[in-house]
Amino acid sequence: MTLSWFQIVRLGFVQMALGAIVVLTTSTLNRIMVVELSLPAILPGLLVGLHYGIQLSRPHWGFYSDTGGHRTRWIIGGMLALAAGAFMAACALPVFPQSYLLGLLISVLAYTLIGLGVGASGTSLLALLATTTAPHRRAAAATITWLMMIFGIAVTAGTVGQFIDPYSPALLIKIVGIVVGIATLVTCLAVWRVERTLIAIREPDPTPFRQGLKEVWSERKARNFTIFVFLSMTAYFMQELILEPYAGLVFGFTPGQSTSLSGAQNGGVFLGMLSVGILATGLKIGALRNWVMTGCVGSALALTLITFLGPLGPGAPLLPAVVLLGFFNGMFAVAAIGSMMALAAEGAARREGTRMGLWGAAQAIAAGFGGLVGAGMVDLLRLSLSDAQAFGTVFLAEAALFIAATAMAAKIMDRTMPSPTLVPGE
Template sequence: MATEVAPSMMSAASPEVGMSWWQLTRLGFVQAAIGAVVVLLTTTINRVIVVELGLPALIPGLLVALHFAVQLYLRPRLGHDSDGHGRRTPWMLGGMVVCALGGLGVAASVPIMATNTVLGVVLASAASIVLGAGVSASGTPLLALMSERAKPSQRAGAAAITWILMIVGIIITAATSGALLDPFSFTRLIGIAGGIGGAGLVVAWLATLGVERGPRPVMPAATVAESSGSFMTAFRTVWREPAARLFSGFIFLAMFAYSAQDLILEPFAGIAFGMTPGESTKLSGAHHGGVLAGMIVAALIATRTGQLRHWAAAGCAASAATYLALVASPGLFSVQMFTAVVVLLGLSNGVFAIGAIGSMMALTGDKTDGRAGLRLGVFGAAQALAYAVGTMTGAAGVDLARAVFDSPVRGYLAVFAVQALFFGASAWLALRSASSERATDVFQQRGEMLSAVIQ
């Protein structure tokens, strides 16, 4: 499988075959394009379905869960298929086409929901599966290409650049679509979705133009012919490690708490504070901006002090405190204060991300059995599962709490309180499972990466 192939390929071929930082940054823009298409579903379309159409929050939760669920199988499968193709770029561009069509299909199904709910939800579900397939076909070969071509000293930097550019793409999309969406209409929504998909495809094409020129790392024949049985044997070997299971549990719990707010923050802003679709979309952009700022600030400070587990735990604890502030936000009667709390939530999430990503580096980089990619795949699977379950559970929890408390606002506040509890538990688990390596040891070894990302 792709996740297991990468380490052997990199160790054997990276010294001879590599990419410049500019080329790796260009590939990061492909991930930014993918994130730009997906974020419209989790923000604007989600809010329109719940607020403008008055439908249960479970519906967008189901759509996002479907988009993640299909990736659990297609990511490893399509990554494996691209291994034997010879070039990754066609898969990435073809996946972006499918991704754009899926995003457009979800948007086009929204006005159908307004007149025929069942038909609209069925069409949106099919489009969400297409969207997830496109993300798998483009995102997995992208990471495989970066793994093949990045030099050993560049791997962590390549991952950081990809993550940050994805957030930048989300921020730009949220701000742009928020400005263009008012006054709201279904025609505007569909036009924005088509424009984002088209722009993403152009960005991906320009980013990958000529990037695969030169020799491709040679993969051992035994690795190419690896069977599903050998993959399962390796997977069971990794899963028997207590550290891998415990850290996977931390990733699942923390990302569950994080993702549960994806589909409820914008509708809450509309219901509790009367924000328009454009204003709530901009609010989502402010949250992601906070995440980006939190990651950069934490990375800069972490080069000087602190263990990775402490950074992860601090980010989780701060996220828990901020969710409690969200619970109290309706009593403040201030949109400005509510917006400030959302930005603080993003900052806290960014600090958590630095501790978690750094721990992933440390917990996989010190192994010598050639299964670093598989371990990262296990952690990634835990994250994908947490997103699929968390987004749907958060939306369903709102519907349930609204029925129990007979108040839409109290329904959202109940879910925020549960998220605070889960992040608090994640902080405790981070202290037990995340890496005890000092952040300076991880990040200073990647000084070239930090300067490339920050500058």
């Protein structure tokens, strides 16, 4: 048996829960460290980099679920670790003013749990989708689940932004506790009994991890796509840790306003993903490669616009520019994810989870590297430039990386790979 459309949507709620928790750790908590606590941007950059670095374990999680089956336990276990880490990270913030060292130690432990949780839960979920979705539904499954994740991110950021002002540490901890509790419950309900009748439950495979990973890396398509994922995701994540501080320092946004800005950006991502699905399905326009390239170029132009708004300061139309960035980010992301889902089932049999883990690890390295480099560059540039100039320089560097990713996509992606479809195939 394979996943029904209803089951695909159910699993999409896990992605929604993952996004809801992660957006708090990478956006809201990051902004509070930099603006309210006056900590250097490199600190949250290092912490988020740690959580992405821990996700180098993604190939292991994927391989474990490949060889042992029963991916549900990895999905739920990972979500529990993620929820505990996020709550601990929120609790660490009021500790910093009293004891910087203790606050840092708690934060390191928290972001380690976050990395382990995202790696175990996210990779196992994608592997479950790749192995139990009918081939003609894989691109649609990717689109649906990612739309739900972005919806969860946007709604969480927007809702938290409304309730967190006026900011207080106690209020933040309460809000984070509510979010992680709901996300964990949703995950358990979403995966309950889904896997029991599916082909993903297999007899254990005795192949050693290194051999399985070597088999995947020897595949030219898998190897080239791994490199593309690293380059494009470095560009995608460079602004993640600095956009909210940019809004606070340059445009005078409050914590609630900047969190809502993050929600608006992810609302743009949702619209970009949805637009690609509608155009590709209804009008049959373009291949995945073309949508990836358009999204990358559009993201570069939006980042340039955000840079030029900096010198205008408070009152400048930052919100629509950020939504535009999100729109093109979503266009790029959904096409890349559709390609990933299609490629996961190609090559050596019983290695879908390992491939997804490899690409997930490349994304995690890029996300941590990009976020850390972006935050570090801002700290260094602010020593000699104004805030607007420092942030703007980083945004322009990110735009240049998106152009480089466009060139690579043109070279390595299959021109004939069809666009994602949101309706059942033949």
